[in-house]
Amino acid sequence: MRHDANWHDEPTDYNQHGKLPRERVVEDHGAGLSGSLNITSSTADPALLDLPWQIRLEDWPSRYLAALPRGISRHVVRFARLGGAVIAVKETGEHVARHEYHMLRKLRRLDVPCVEPVAVIAARSTPSGEELDCALVTRHLKYSLPYRALFSQKLRRDTLTRLIDAQALLLVRLHLVGFYWGDVSLSNTLFRRDAEAFAAYLVDAETGELYPELSNGQREYDLEIARVNIAGELMDLMEAGLIEDTVDPLATSEQIMDSYRGLWAELTRKDEFDTGERWRVDERIRRLNELGFDVDEIGLRTTSDGRHLEIQPKVVDAGHHQRRLMRLTGLDVEERQARRLLNDIDAFRAARHPDMDEELAAALWVQDVFTPITRSIPKELHGKLEPAQIVHEVLEHRWYISERRGSNVPMKETVASYVQDILRHRRDEAAIMLNPPTGVLEAVDQPESRER
Incomplete structure (x- = not known):
């Protein structure tokens, strides 16, 4: 037809x-x-x-x-x-x-x-x-997982805390741009590994609306929806025996309230200080950069007595370290991965090329560190984790085995040890297979490495 x-x-x-x-x-x-x-x-x-x-x-x-x-x-x-x-x-x-x-x-x-x-x-x-x-x-x-696919037997307390912190950061980022979600939950979110933590991505936006700015009431209502939904999801997991018995679903769901409010206050609060403490402006900006956010502009106002200054930064977006790494190397990775790789670039430059321009040192780091690690991974293991996460874990593994041995371990030996002892035992996160006869997820829990 x-x-x-x-x-x-x-x-x-x-x-x-x-x-x-x-x-x-x-x-x-x-x-x-x-x-x-x-x-x-x-x-x-x-x-x-x-x-x-x-x-x-x-x-x-x-x-x-x-x-x-x-x-x-x-x-x-x-x-x-x-x-x-x-x-x-x-x-x-x-x-x-x-x-x-x-x-x-x-x-x-x-x-x-x-x-x-x-x-x-x-x-x-x-x-x-x-x-x-x-x-x-x-x-x-790619490389993302629904929260229920991150475990099969028992969801550890620290893993659960990292998921909730990632959810809180996502909600803060949405609220900063004026997005009211209306259906915040772990089920409506995908998670990708981001160094030792997780990065959260919105999946379901059918109840969402964009506004020029959200009121405190809208933000608090979204937060309450998150608390209630997460508590229900954790209760379901507990009934199925999929989280540790020591986890309290109600108390754990409250963590998103504390995590969200602490981050929101850090990003939006006004600071007041003496006019002689102008260094605190740079301190505030550095603190926001450490959290992964960039500042678009700074509002300064002198108080009526002329002896104090009020400062309120305008935060534009997360991704401070992502953007710096992209500028230096062209690598597009998650925020915490970027921060970890930037630290290694800085250490590489200080140890080998202290007088070299930052961009050139970063290019050499990609050539001498990042690329050799990724090329050393056997082809059949490429789907286990994304390259930036593998490099992060190799660097952490090198620190661990070097500390245990009491001397620096060569990178070639480190990679071989990581592949054999850790990566081979991880599941594919690029494409997790379903059970062909039933279509049910074969949720094989990955062993946590010692570095975690």
């Missing part, structure tokens, strides 16, 4: 009147598909037409699916292959799908950690003419 696809190229931005420019429509006739589709896409990838949109998502044949772990969702969600990439497909109402698609587009432009929207597939129907729900397509975030 003939298939007509109305393909709408998603505009890259809004015009000066705040309205979307007229979409360009391309007619495409695909064999093997029935009915007509309305596709709004940011990528205009013709491979989208090869997927079986005329079939209910829960009934898609296995040949289209990718074996990746799925989090808990109120909707039907499947991972599928699109060319050489993997996408997540969610069935939902058309209004909800389009709202979430555009919201994710806006968040991406604001450089907020979230999944990348690919397309909205509307006007779906079966060959018999039965209407099907709209589909929202997002790109799979």
Whole structure:
């Protein structure tokens, strides 16, 4: 049967009147598909037409699916292959799908950690003419995991604390740009390893809204939603015996309140100091940089007595160390990974090339340290962890075994030890396989290395 696809190229931005420019429509006739589709896409990838949109998502044949772990969702969600990439497909109402698609587009432009929207597939129907729900397509975030895939037997208390701290940081970043989430939970978040911690990414934005600025009431309501949802998720885990018996779900869920409020206060508070203590301006900026945030401008005001200054920095975004590492090396990594690698670059420069320009020393570090480590990893282990995380763990492993031996261990020996003793026992986080007969996640817990 003939298939007509109305393909709408998603505009890259809004015009000066705040309205979307007229979409360009391309007619495409695909064999093997029935009915007509309305596709709004940011990528205009013709491979989208090869997927079986005329079939209910829960009934898609296995040949289209990718074996990746799925989090808990109120909707039907499947991972599928699109060319050489993997996408997540969610069935939902058309209004909800389009709202979430555009919201994710806006968040991406604001450089907020979230999944990348690919397309909205509307006007779906079966060959018999039965209407099907709209589909929202997002790109799979490589090396990311839903929180339930981070364990299989017992979720350790310290791992749980790191997840909640990552969730709090994500919520702070969203609130700084004026995004009200409305459904904050671990289930609506993906986590990637970031040195010794985790980086959190928003997955579900269907209840979210962007405002010029959030009120304290909006922020506190989002925070209360987070506390309640996390408490419920931890209770479910405890009932299933998946967290340590010493963990109190209610008390643990309160941690996001403390973590969020402490970080928010650090980023937004006003400081007052004597006019002779002007060094405290630089101190405040350095403290914010250490937290991973950049400062756009500083507001200084002299008090009425003329003896004190008030300072309030305007924080623009997280990613201070990421941006510095990108500028020096071109490596695009998570924030804590970047900080760890920058420390090694600084040590490398001080030990070998103290008089060399910073950019040249960083280029030599990539050539002499980063690249040799990544090239030393056996090909069959490349999917275990992303390269920056591997380099971080190798550097930590070198420190550990050197301390144990009482002398510096050569890097070649360090890498061999790390590969044999640690990396081979880690699970693939680039593509965690599903159990073929059942489609259930084979959640094999990875052993924690001694450095952790």
